Amino acid sequence: MANTGEYQIRLIQNQDDIDTLVLMHKAVFSNVLSGQIGNGFLSYYYQLIIQKGFIYGCYNNDTLLAFISGTLNEKELGGIKFLGKALWGVLTHLSAKSIASLFRHIKRVYFLKDVTINAELLSIIVKEELRGKGIGNKLLTHFESHLLANHIQTYKVFTDLKYSSGSSFYEKEGFKLYREMNLLGLVTRLYIKKLSIKA
Numbered sequence: 179m180a181n182t183g184e185y186q187i188r189l190i191q192n193q194d195d196i197d198t199l200v201l202m203h204k205a206v207f208s209n210v211l212s213g214q215i216g217n218g219f220l221s222y223y224y225q226l227i228i229q230k231g232f233i234y235g236c237y238n239n240d241t242l243l244a245f246i247s248g249t250l251n252e253k254e255l256g257g258i259k260f261l262g263k264a265l266w267g268v269l270t271h272l273s274a275k276s277i278a279s280l281f282r283h284i285k286r287v288y289f290l291k292d293v294t295i296n297a298e299l300l301s302i303i304v305k306e307e308l309r310g311k312g313i314g315n316k317l318l319t320h321f322e323s324h325l326l327a328n329h330i331q332t333y334k335v336f337t338d339l340k341y342s343s344g345s346s347f348y349e350k351e352g353f354k355l356y357r358e359m360n361l362l363g364l365v366t367r368l369y370i371k372k373l374s375i376k377a
């Protein structure tokens with residue numbers, strides 16, 4: 179990253195930036211289910227990740243410019259309330275796009291039911307005007323240190339090839355393609371990364 183004095187990366191531990199996280203998510207992921215079912219769902223989703231998973235934010239003073247979110251165990255993010263919020267979001271934002279996304283999501287879960295890796299990178303977003311400056315890489319370094327500090331050496335991430343630039347980024351960052359799925363015309367990939375413990 180060009181100037182570490184200009185950008186500060188820290189763990190997000192309170193709800194102050196929820197609205198910004200939601201706006202950034204919607205701006206980038208408007209073509210996948212999570213970005214199509216309303217602010218109420220997304221707001222709950224990011225509150226849950228702060229509580230049960232973790233988010234590192236990249237700030238300039240107090241302005242959030244980029245973030246990475248994840249979980250040590252994806253099962254901790256499920257539950258009845260989560261499903262209820264998601265279902266309510268789907269029902270109140272019904273459209274041809276959201277229905278297609280819902281079917282893709284269900285198909286993806288089915289295709290991957292044998293995958294036993296529970297640690298997951300859920301989202302990484304750098305504001306458009308700041309991309310290509312190494313911020314994504316720096317966030318990933320914090321993310322991976324967090325996993326290693328919790329004795330986790332393998333994690334996964336999903337990305338699609340149409341709406342996300344994730345695939346090229348992840349391949350540069352040492353992820354290996356684990357499985358590719360065609361979800362109703364949308365090619366989606368599961369990448370895995372194994373971390374080595376530095377002596």
Ligand SMILES: CC(C)(COP(=O)(O)OP(=O)(O)OC[C@H]1O[C@@H](n2cnc3c(N)ncnc32)[C@H](O)[C@@H]1OP(=O)(O)O)[C@@H](O)C(=O)NCCC(=O)NCCS
Pocket residue numbers: 206300301302303304305308309310311312313314315316336337341342343344346347350351
């Ligand atoms: C993917 C994303 C987080 C990368 O962040 P970034 O700050 O631009 O990435 P960096 O500058 O740290 O780049 C790290 C490496 O990945 C490469 N890279 C990043 N984006 C790339 C792209 N779109 N195509 C090709 N290579 C890319 C960089 O060239 C760099 O490699 P290098 O060190 O060999 O030069 C950012 O582009 C983004 O927010 N995209 C929109 C959201 C998204 O798609 N997220 C991923 C799915 S969850």
